[in-house]
Amino acid sequence: MSGSTPAPLRAARGLTHAVSRAAALMAYLAGWNYIACAALITFDVVGRSFFGVSSTATVEVSSYMLACGIAWSLAHTLARRAHIRVDVLVNRLPLRLRAWLHLFSLALLAGFASFVAWAGWQVLEESMLFDAHDNSALRIPLDIPQGLWAFGLLAFLVMAFVLLLESALAMAFGRAGEVDRLLGARSIEDETQEALEAVAMAREEARA
Numbered sequence: 001m002s003g004s005t006p007a008p009l010r011a012a013r014g015l016t017h018a019v020s021r022a023a024a025l026m027a028y029l030a031g032w033n034y035i036a037c038a039a040l041i042t043f044d045v046v047g048r049s050f051f052g053v054s055s056t057a058t059v060e061v062s063s064y065m066l067a068c069g070i071a072w073s074l075a076h077t078l079a080r081r082a083h084i085r086v087d088v089l090v091n092r093l094p095l096r097l098r099a100w101l102h103l104f105s106l107a108l109l110a111g112f113a114s115f116v117a118w119a120g121w122q123v124l125e126e127s128m129l130f131d132a133h134d135n136s137a138l139r140i141p142l143d144i145p146q147g148l149w150a151f152g153l154l155a156f157l158v159m160a161f162v163l164l165l166e167s168a169l170a171m172a173f174g175r176a177g178e179v180d181r182l183l184g185a186r187s188i189e190d191e192t193q194e195a196l197e198a199v200a201m202a203r204e205e206a207r208a
Contacts, residue, residue: 012162061136110157113157128143
């Protein structure tokens, strides 16, 4: 029951939920970004092969789109526990030890995300300082794609820290099971439920 949940933990859950929803929207946009990237590459290949025309900047633009798409999907991937996990041993450990290991691994990931986000913003600041442009025919200011890319890295960092906050509070209140459900590797039941939800969503869209 929600009434039995300590207020700090409820607040942390609400924060995690809000950030997760924002991360899901970013991942949705990243998916459409990949579709647009595929369309751009297809257009360029067909144009060069049959009409002798080219955008002359497909490599640069598609590289920016791929980098931004990856960065913008990192937070959602973390929230959905979809990163590759090696869980042969950890799932056989006692619940409390398993929860502590999940928390430790998330802390390491948050540290890594901090470094990556800091490095990304350093690259962006340098490009802004020197008003850097790429060397394609479009002469795109580098702070535009790099800014989008760095924002995705920052979102990944925020997602890692809100998960870390919620998990640390759950452990402080003796709720190791919640930490295991929040951070543990996805089970077959989780994958099955996601597939069923996707099928139901597709049916609703087909009816509409």
